[in-house]
Structure formats: C-alpha cells, structure tokens
Amino acid sequence: MSSDLLPTLLSNIWSIFLVVLFFGGSIFVHELGHFLAARWRGVKVTRFSIGFGPKIFSWTGKDGIEYRLSWLPLGGYVALPQLADMRGIEGEPAEVWSSEVMSGPVDRELSKISYLDKMVVFVAGATFNVVFAFLLACVIWVAGQPQSSETATIRIGYVSATLEPDANGKGPPSPAALAGLQVGDTIRAVDGRVVKDWSDILGALTMGSGHSEAGERQVIFTLERAGKVREVVLHPRLSGDENTRKVGIAGGYELLVHQVAAGTAGESSGFKPGDEILDFDGELMLNVNAYQEYLQAHHDRLIIAHVKRSGQTATLTIPARPDAPTRPHLGLTLTTGYQLTHPSPFAQVGDFVEMTFRTLWSLLNPHSDIGLSKLSGPVGIVHIFHDAAQIGIQAVLWFTILININLAIFNLLPIPVLDGGHMAFATIARLRGRALPVNFIMTTQSVFMALLFSMVIYVSFFNVGRWRRDAKADAAASAAPATAAAPAGK
Numbered sequence: 001m002s003s004d005l006l007p008t009l010l011s012n013i014w015s016i017f018l019v020v021l022f023f024g025g026s027i028f029v030h031e032l033g034h035f036l037a038a039r040w041r042g043v044k045v046t047r048f049s050i051g052f053g054p055k056i057f058s059w060t061g062k063d064g065i066e067y068r069l070s071w072l073p074l075g076g077y078v079a080l081p082q083l084a085d086m087r088g089i090e091g092e093p094a095e096v097w098s099s100e101v102m103s104g105p106v107d108r109e110l111s112k113i114s115y116l117d118k119m120v121v122f123v124a125g126a127t128f129n130v131v132f133a134f135l136l137a138c139v140i141w142v143a144g145q146p147q148s149s150e151t152a153t154i155r156i157g158y159v160s161a162t163l164e165p166d167a168n169g170k171g172p173p174s175p176a177a178l179a180g181l182q183v184g185d186t187i188r189a190v191d192g193r194v195v196k197d198w199s200d201i202l203g204a205l206t207m208g209s210g211h212s213e214a215g216e217r218q219v220i221f222t223l224e225r226a227g228k229v230r231e232v233v234l235h236p237r238l239s240g241d242e243n244t245r246k247v248g249i250a251g252g253y254e255l256l257v258h259q260v261a262a263g264t265a266g267e268s269s270g271f272k273p274g275d276e277i278l279d280f281d282g283e284l285m286l287n288v289n290a291y292q293e294y295l296q297a298h299h300d301r302l303i304i305a306h307v308k309r310s311g312q313t314a315t316l317t318i319p320a321r322p323d324a325p326t327r328p329h330l331g332l333t334l335t336t337g338y339q340l341t342h343p344s345p346f347a348q349v350g351d352f353v354e355m356t357f358r359t360l361w362s363l364l365n366p367h368s369d370i371g372l373s374k375l376s377g378p379v380g381i382v383h384i385f386h387d388a389a390q391i392g393i394q395a396v397l398w399f400t401i402l403i404n405i406n407l408a409i410f411n412l413l414p415i416p417v418l419d420g421g422h423m424a425f426a427t428i429a430r431l432r433g434r435a436l437p438v439n440f441i442m443t444t445q446s447v448f449m450a451l452l453f454s455m456v457i458y459v460s461f462f463n464v465g466r467w468r469r470d471a472k473a474d475a476a477a478s479a480a481p482a483t484a485a486a487p488a489g490k
Helices: 002-040 099-103 115-143 175-179 198-206 265-269 288-297 345-364 378-391 393-411 419-432 438-479
Strands: 047-060 066-079 145-148 156-159 186-190 219-225 228-234 237-239 244-246 249-251 255-260 276-280 303-309 312-318 332-335 338-341
Touching (some): 002 047, 002 066, 002 115, 002 393, 115 345, 115 393, 156 288, 186 198, 198 244, 255 265, 265 312, 276 288, 345 393, 378 438, 419 438
Antiparallel strands (some): 047 066, 145 338, 156 249, 219 228, 237 244, 255 276, 276 303, 303 312
C-alpha cells in the first residue's frame, strides 16, 4: 500500500495544480477582459476579485484598485460602480458608492459612460474567454490530439441483450436488440444529425427529446449495413446511475493483444502480442464486452478464433475452459489503436459552441430527459479536471476549451448577476430613457445570486455522488483482472 501512496499523492497534487492553473485561469481571463475593457473605455474600477464573498486576502495597487481573492469560487467580478449596482453581492467597495453618486451625476468623470461603453465592457469577459479558448485550440491543432479507435468509431461493436439491472436485479430488454441492431452496423446519423464519432452518437442520444405518437421516447438511427442505408426507430429507456437515455450499444474498435500472460489459455492457444482479434467462430469481435461475453458463454467447448498477424490472417483454437466463469479473459491484456488528429481551432471552437447550445436547449426543452442534476458545478469540474490529468495535457486543454466556451455563452445569457443580465438592464434603461431604480437592481441581483448559489449546491450534491461512484468503479476495475491497457500505436 505504501508503494502506491507517493504516486497517488503526486497525481492529486498535479490535478490540483491543473485545476488552479486552467479553471482559475479561465475565470481570471474572463475578469481580465472586463478589467482591460473598463480601463480602455475610461470606466472607473474599484475592485478586481477572483471569487465571491468574503476575501481571503487583498491588496490595493498604486492605481487605487483593490485586488482580492475571495472564498466562493463561483466566478469573479470587477466592481464597476458606473455600470452596474452590485452592492448586494460585492459589498461596499469604495467611496464611489455614495448616495450622491447613485442618485445623480455629481462627478464629471463618473457621468461620462455611454451605452456603447457599457456594452463593450460587459461583453469583453466573454470575448476574452473565446480568444483564450481559440489560443488553446491552436495548441491542440499544432501538437495534435490522440484519439483512440474506441472514441473515433461510428460502428457498433456490441449490442447488449438487456440494459443495466434495476433495484430488483433485472434489466429491461435492450431497445437496440429489440430493434435488430447488429455488430458491424455503421451509424451515419441520429435523428437526422450526421455524426462523426462515438461522442456525437452518445450526445445526440442523451440529449434527444424525440417521442412517438404514443408518448414513448424515440430516436431514429440512420444505419449502413452491407452497403445499404436504412432508418431504424428505437425507443430508448432511462437507465444507469445517471438515469439517461440508453439503447444498449457500445462502439466498435480493434481488439489488439498487448500482452499474453504465461501459463494461460491465451498462451496455449497461440495468441501473441500485436495480434488483432477478428472473430470468434465467425462472430465479429469489435468490443471488449462482446469478447468477454462470448468467452464466458462458450467456455465449455472449443472456439475457433481468427486474428490478423503481420498482415496475414491466422486461425487459432481456444480449448474448453472450465474456469471461464471466473476468468473469461484468456490471460490476454487488450488494447486498441489510436491516431494523432489535428482539428482546426475553428472546428474545435465551433463544436463546443454547438455542444453548449444543444445542452442549453435540452435543459429548456420539456420533452428532454436532461435536468440540472446532469450538469457539472465546481465539484464536477474539479472531478473532470482530475480525470483529464490522468489522461494527458491534451485532455486538460480540451476540457479547458469547453469550460471557456461555456463561460462565454453562459455569461451572456440575459440573467441578472451575469454579464448578459447587466446588458439587459442597460438596454432597458436606454429604451426607457432613464436608469432603473437602484433598489430594484440591488434586490434582483441579490435574489438571482441566491438562486445561482442554490443551484450550485444542488448540482454539487449530484457531482459528489458521481465522483464517489466513479471512485468505486475505478477501485473495482483495478482489483479485477485487466483486459485493457493504454492505447498502442497502430
């Protein structure tokens, strides 16, 4: 146990460092946009804070601005008394919050704020997030992003007979099996939307809102089978820990033999590192679940396996294995191929923008099964950063791009407290020809801040549960015999 302690500790320290650097950095970039735009447009700045609530520490610069780090890591703010009254949230930042200033323009400097100045400052935070995301996307474009065959596929590699068991230990029939989907089918589109990889398929399925005339959940797959294209109607069911739409399929990818344990059935059958498993008894093997299920179901007889070895097809014989129910993996450690992709920064940012708007639409659509409990708050973001850190820096950059696009779009929504809410207040004031009442703005901002904080607590409750389930699953996987390894080059 002690030999595992140091790597685990270093891994956690590395994850914390990445969270501070990239998540904290994303918030800093957003607020820096407001700050620089305000200075450019001659708007008075009284405070620059990362986080809300009481300060952890602060200092006052030579420019007279208070710089602080606050306790609630839900974002940050730049106090701009000429643009928005945020006293209910930010507190009393400086003498500029005098009744004279708020009741009338007694200071010529504070009175020279145009509608354009306000719009420029409010939109600058989101603009900086998009620019930051684009720059990170350029890094991925140049350096490349590893993509395994498991994520790049649009081919079905496994069709489950049932979905996950319920509380009674029984799983409902798989919608994919009921609809006649087969291993080897290629999914070209979901509900008419062309898909390019497995995450597209899962996203379209999870965020789908289709229903049949009878009120059943419905999704339409456009499949290619044996060169012919057809449409298949499936009726997803809510299943799994996250209670999301599922049909009972998994992606198809190469099963490559990474290692062969000595003294096992795999060694005696003639498997060698580098072999690609093609089929068992003529049935395609394109997924580790299908591989394990077939070995377990046919452990009492010979299995004829075909593998690709050095460009040639070899035939191997797997003997009957009485111990298969407890050891269905033959002693083989499997992996899959990967390729280094170089998606353009425009394509990356465009994909994330589309993903964000689809998520927002799913949240607002009454026919969708996506709710607030599926979102990630600060706890969920830290969890994902931790997982991404275990994969590699490209995964961290990928998630940071997503975070920045999310921050940009979310902050421009016309919701009080957010930049879009400030823009809405300023626009309403311009249209009515006079400022909105100060007390109205303060009350509205405070109410929506309380609602936002309540939402974060609600979402974080589910995020903690998700993190605990993932930790248990990881522990169980590490305790079980390995069937997969890190991706090997192909």
